Amino acid sequence: QYASLLTFGRATLLHYYCKYKAMGLRKLCFALVACACFQVGSMRAISQLSRNIEITNKSGHKMHVYWINPITGEEILTNSDGMLNGASLRFDSFVNHTFLLRETPSGQTGTCGGTSSNDDSxxxxxxxxxxxxxxxxxxxxxLEVVEKQDSKSTSFVESKSIISRCKGATKTALKNGKITVEEAVDELISCVTYDVASKLEAASEEISYQAKVRIGIADQLEYYTCAGNLPTSEPIKQRTWYHESEDTTSNVNVLHEHGASKIHAISNFITQDECAAIQKAAKPRLHKATTADGKGGSTYNPHRKAMQAGIPIPWNKEATGDLIARVSRRLYDYTNHATGYNLDVTGQEDIMSIQYFGRGENDTAPDQYKPHCDGDCGGLKHKRGGRVATMVMYCDVPERGGSTNFKNAGVTVKPTFGSAVFFSYLGEDGNMDNQFTEHSGCPVIEGRKHIAVQWMRLGVDAENPWDSFNTLTVQIEDED
Incomplete structure (x- = not known):
């Protein structure tokens, strides 16, 4: 295809050379420049007509694909080895270019076998x-060819249909003198707006319905996912994170990234000494874990059974190598690296030490944390001072149970010592995640699970610390 374009370009240059040779070199230069500008414009137009093509052979037979030269009609083979049944071929072409598909005769019989035993054509x-x-x-x-359009193309066709219908109706009214030109413009805009709004409403209802179905299925699978003691989900991509201030590198498995939600599993994130320092600081503070009560306060809830303690981070000792301050700085650095939130440590929550204990398979009320969201997860705008990210670091790992399960994202993280799971739930548009980061701490069956958790907020500072907001993210001084 490109060879044909180059041939055309050479022929055009030769044409101008012969035509303007007698006019002198100066005019020839002008002619060549004009030709070059024409070719540049042509190539730009050609780039706009370029399309990505994929052909999948489901015919049951081997076939070859030929490009038909639009100038000469010559059939040019695109795949010398042919396409076996089930194979796919991907390439770039241009709008209105035509391809010939031809079944390949069998090497043994010399025939194609056709669609039945009586048809060998x-x-x-x-x-x-x-x-x-x-x-x-x-x-x-x-060799029946069926084109499957992508959603973008389908949307383009629908938009053209809307504009064509509205344009036709407005043009008729204008032609009949029923409306003025100014009114016609308003009528066209109103017609398109109404039709687009109707399409968006229908699409929104369909998305909402599918989301309810997805969440319903996830609810039913929650028990089986936790009981199955499954391994950590396969990553969709893998990265490394270099922490410059400590000169260390961690492997990162990206388990989920969609809009406002991210879920990352990070290896070798917290050390044994850092875990021990957190456990030691937490010991005299341990108490039964609570949850938000929906009224701005906290309460004990059977959905969450664990012991916990909040530990103020000693930032004033960071320069002297305090272990808790060191790991805290690391987790904030990773969060800002992964999200671009640019969170400051001032005014943030205490780091939380949480412990779960296994008491065997027959325990009817095992230690666990049933599905919940750490921050708002209804897809609404972020509230100033609200949580936007969580880092869960695994210090003690149970023999059975204790996975972190993100049921709506289809992601499970099996705890391993020193690793961490990071998840964020605020999008670039300022909207919160819509339930993908809802998660549970699966029941601990045998052994002890000790995690260190940091909930991180956006919009807090020295004058507006985390505890100046209630559990509804309403600033306490504004409650009245």
């Missing part, structure tokens, strides 16, 4: 590249 088919941004062609039995 070799089928051919043609496919033409459309205006869709990305096109997937499925070639079925008998």
């Amino acid at each position: 070799c089928h051919i088919a043609y496919m033409t590249v459309s205006d869709s941004s990305k096109q997937v062609f499925h070639v079925k039995q008998g």
